[in-house]
Amino acid sequence: MTPLLPNFKMMQTPILPEMDELWQQTIVWKPSPEQQRQFQRLYEAVLEGNRQLNLTRITEPQEFWEKHLWDSLRGIRDLLQVDSPQRAIDIGTGAGFPGIPIAIAQPTWTVTLLDSTRKKIAFVDRLLEELEIKTATALVGRVEQVGHDPAHRQQYDLALIRAVATANVCAEYALPLLKLG
Numbered sequence: 001m002t003p004l005l006p007n008f009k010m011m012q013t014p015i016l017p018e019m020d021e022l023w024q025q026t027i028v029w030k031p032s033p034e035q036q037r038q039f040q041r042l043y044e045a046v047l048e049g050n051r052q053l054n055l056t057r058i059t060e061p062q063e064f065w066e067k068h069l070w071d072s073l074r075g076i077r078d079l080l081q082v083d084s085p086q087r088a089i090d091i092g093t094g095a096g097f098p099g100i101p102i103a104i105a106q107p108t109w110t111v112t113l114l115d116s117t118r119k120k121i122a123f124v125d126r127l128l129e130e131l132e133i134k135t136a137t138a139l140v141g142r143v144e145q146v147g148h149d150p151a152h153r154q155q156y157d158l159a160l161i162r163a164v165a166t167a168n169v170c171a172e173y174a175l176p177l178l179k180l181g
Helices: 020-025 033-053 061-074 099-107 118-130 167-177
Strands: 086-092 110-115 136-140 156-160
Touching: 020 061, 020 136, 033 061, 033 118, 061 086, 061 099, 086 099, 086 167, 099 110, 099 118, 099 136, 099 156, 156 167
Parallel strands: 086 110, 086 156, 110 136
Antiparallel strands: none
């Protein structure tokens, strides 16, 4: 495995803003120091991976925090206080958003990161390993097919989907994966 952060200590990557007060005010949560370190490592790895894979146009620290971290977690704001384990699937994860920030924020959750692009899933898989996230897995496939697979059909408490399609198409993608009830 080629590390995403070969010269981690040598990199001149900007530091992500911690934004403790804004986290607390907007989603009534704030990351632990370890979670903040993981967010920083995630940012650095995405910047490094972006050189070869064109993962995101968002590279400035403030914008990355807002559009990748905060935006990923605000959708589950009310679930951040829930202690019970959940099983979630991130449909069209791309570079791992919103699934990886959610796996960092909710370490008791099991998160499946799904994308049809093999290169992106290979990147996400290495990223999960480097960030030592043991509760998330990367899966390459098309959601239309994964929704018919008994290992995934009606197996998830929560489906996460961002910037994939129109709302009605997203619902069609997500519904087969969600548990009944």
